[in-house]
Amino acid sequence: MTSRRSFYKNKTVLVVDDSDQIRSYFKSMLLLIGFDDVTLARDADMALSCCRRIPFDFILCDFHLGSGRDGYQLFEILRNEQLLKPECCFLVVSAERQRQAIYGIIEFQPDDYLLKPFSYAELERRITRAYHIKQALKLAYQAIHQRDFADAVLACDHVVDHRSQYAMHATRLKAELLVRLERFDEAEQLYQWALTVRDFAWARLGLAVTYGYQGRSNEAEALLQELSGQAETRIEALDWLTRLYISQQNPTAALTAVEQVAKSSPRNYLRQHVLATLAVIENRKDLSVQVHQRLLNAARYSMYDTADNMLNFARALIEQAKDQDPKARKETLQRLESFLMTIKKRFHPASFEHDRLVVDARIAMLEGRTKDALQLLEHSEQLSLEKHLSPAGMLDRARAYFETGNLAMCDHYMGALSALTQDDNLYCSAIGLMMQHEQKKHQELRQQLMDRNAAGMQAYGSGDFSMAIDYFRTALESMPANVNIALNLLQALSMRDGLNSDLTALARHCISLIKAGQLPADQQKRYQVLLSHLDL
The missing domain is CATH 1.25.40.10 (Tetratricopeptide repeat domain)
Incomplete structure (x- = not known):
């Protein structure tokens, strides 16, 4: 007990909870465990400020943090801004059972989920377990942090070779790294071997993912369909099914899959964005508008709460208006004008004016004001010099230039968008399919x-x-x-x-x-x- 207390004595821990009483309760338990350095934060903003000053060893964060960002949104920001050191243990605390990710530990998922209420002994056990796993794989996580995946594989091999009790954790991490390195045959062998030890859900899902990358679509689809029927793997299996159908250029099946998973995770921004994108491809523009409207709320307090996110709703309204009769179109455009005023109240014009002018140009085209549209686009180009353009912003520009007849500029932005959608993730896959859909439509026109x-x-x-x-x-x-x-x-x-x-x-x-x-x-x-x- 003494050695354990002395071990934790030198570790830093952050507790994030919106309840004064629970923060005090956590602190008293952590002091009993042996921590001397306990920092308390009442919300995500305060926690962010603390993390920018101190590289914590442990973070215990409640999932629900009141009216602002929730615990997972805080985790996303910390990860995105690289404010978590590789060996930091991030534990999510909640009164409701949270689903733990099966595939994706390479992306620094939370290390554990604690279900309230729990005892002092349970807290100590879970903290200790998370710490020992992180320490055993410390070199691997440091290499991942540096994006050196090949070195991370070697670090995992070292853990396995020394017959550590965390060898299976190392095997799981190594398999994902092999997929990232496109060493698919090796990854398949590793997942197959793990399944001879036990019927691990992560190994079955990893095997399905590997089949997809190997081009074995039928095997991947069959296994993912099976896994989508099991509670533990349902969400991620449907995500990967969506990706598989997108890679097969089958937007109908992809939309069906992502609609199922989106209902289970209404606050997952990127997944909802994929749903909205596929809805446009399938000409379900009313659904796209509904989803983007939901995203306005889902993105609040998260890293996705941006002017571009709000403009996505405006862009969805424009796509909807294009197919409406004159009366309905007029009502939609009035709604759109009112909404654009809301964006101006929330964000500084300099941060999004270059993109808003494109929206204004498309509105002008719908209203028959072609000359105004051309002038707005010209002004937008001047303002967009050296500005970062999002994939959605580039697609909007390509559409605007096509609608105004400037095919050269349309092709320019389609080419730039193609370069941006090469990343291997669900969101970029959906945007890439949308781009192909637009190009085909443009070619037909x-x-x-x-x-x-x-x-x-x-x-x-x-x-x-x-x-x-x-x-x-x-x-x-x-x-x-x-x-x-x-x-x-x-x-x-x-x-x-x-x-x-x-x-x-x-x-x-x-x-x-x-x-x-x-x-x-x-x-x-x-x-x-x-x-x-x-x-x-």
Whole structure:
């Protein structure tokens, strides 16, 4: 007992709980265990401040911390900002049973979950167990912290070779590292071996994940379907099924899988974001709006509480408005304008103005204000210099430029987005599938545009100017700011002997588009000749 007390005497521990009484209760138990250095924090913000000053050995954090960030949101921020040293033991405390992750220990999941109420002896046992596991794998976790996964594998081998009582923990960690290093055959062998020792849930899930990476889709799907029916592995199995279906470019099956898991974890930001993304691909835009609205609340106090998250709701409303009748569209755009004012109240304009202008440009296009849309996009480009653009922000720009007919800039942002979606995670996989969906849709629209334009040129060449006008007008409706089509339409209009009021208005609209856009230099002379032939 004395040696144990002297051991903890030199360790630092942080207790995070919103109850004064429980914090005091924790402190008294920790002092009995042998800790001398106990820091108390009443909420996540205070805990963050403490962690920026002190590299704690242990953190005991209640899951529910009142109205602000919860315990897991605090953990995410600490991990993201690298405020947890590799050997730190993070224990989540809750009055409700929390699901412990089966796969993903390489990402520094909480080390344990303590269910209230618990005794002094239970607290000491769990702290000691978490500490010994971390110490046994200390070199591996330090290597992971440095992103040196190959060295981490060697550290795990060292633990196994010395027949440590934590050899199976090392085996589990090593298998995940081998997957990360794309050494899939070795990972498969390790998981298969672990299953000969015992039917570990983590080994079965890891094996399914490995099958997926090996391209053995049928085996991966069958095993994941089986694991999704078991409470212990249901959430993660459905996550990996979603990834598998995305890799197979099957958004329907992916949406079905992620809808199931999203109901069980309404506060998981990235998972909900994947649901919203797949909903748009499947043309369930109302569902996407609902999910993004939920995310406004789910993201509060978390690392995802950003202007970009709020703009995602605005972007979802725009996608919804595109398919609505005029009355419903007007109501949606009014709702959108009101919501944009809310963002201005919460975040400094300088942090998101470059992205908001793109949203404004898309609104202008929906309202038929093409010239305004082009000016807003130009202003946005000036403000976005040296600014970080999120994947959602890049996709929004690509859509905006396509809608305004600037295909070169659309392709530019699609290319930039492609580079951003190479990360191996569920969110990037979903964004990547969305990008492919948009590219396919854009390609189909481009082909329709080319066909209509070609038909218009053919009709013009045969002297059927009325038919040419109809083809060019239909093409312009598909891409309302395309100056080349506007110029072709203007030329067809110029061949009519007299223009009625509707055609006169159409000609003036074409001129307005050409003035607002960027007509190629080699077309300027043609444009001036046409103007001289038109009596408007």
